[in-house]
Amino acid sequence: MNGETALLDLHTLPEPGSATLETDYDGRRVSIMIIRHHGAVHGYLNDCPHLGTPLDWLPGEVLDRDHRHIICATHGARFRIRDGLCISGPCLGDRLAAVPLSVRGGVIYLKPPSDSCAEA
Numbered sequence: 001m002n003g004e005t006a007l008l009d010l011h012t013l014p015e016p017g018s019a020t021l022e023t024d025y026d027g028r029r030v031s032i033m034i035i036r037h038h039g040a041v042h043g044y045l046n047d048c049p050h051l052g053t054p055l056d057w058l059p060g061e062v063l064d065r066d067h068r069h070i071i072c073a074t075h076g077a078r079f080r081i082r083d084g085l086c087i088s089g090p091c092l093g094d095r096l097a098a099v100p101l102s103v104r105g106g107v108i109y110l111k112p113p114s115d116s117c118a119e120a
């Protein structure tokens with residue numbers, strides 16, 4: 001519907017929690033991270049701005065132990081969940097690339113390229 005792609009059922013994502021998956025976006029195959037945190041769902045490319053590696057430290061796990069930040073498994077950069085800003089590590093001040101999500105009828109959708117997070 002409206003060029004949106006169904007990604008996963010909201011109930012399969014813990015609050016707080018994360019998932020990663022591959023999908024087509026903006027004309028290419030990409031890995032994306034989906035983070036559910038404080039009543040919102042955030043989406044980013046699973047592509048660290050430091051060296052371009054996936055962030056997962058276990059499959060689908062990109063949050064730190066306290067669920068306060070996104071953390072990169074490769075060199076430990078930490079990113080704010082709400083806007084993807086790197087607040088510590090080798091890419092300090094860089095940002096994760098946001099992907100726009102929406103939540104409707106208990107399903108998380110990937111929207112065509114434009115803005116960023118959705119109320120859960």
Ligand code: FES
Pocket residue numbers: 048049050051052053072073074075076077089090091
């Ligand atoms: S590749 Fe992510 S911090 Fe280095």
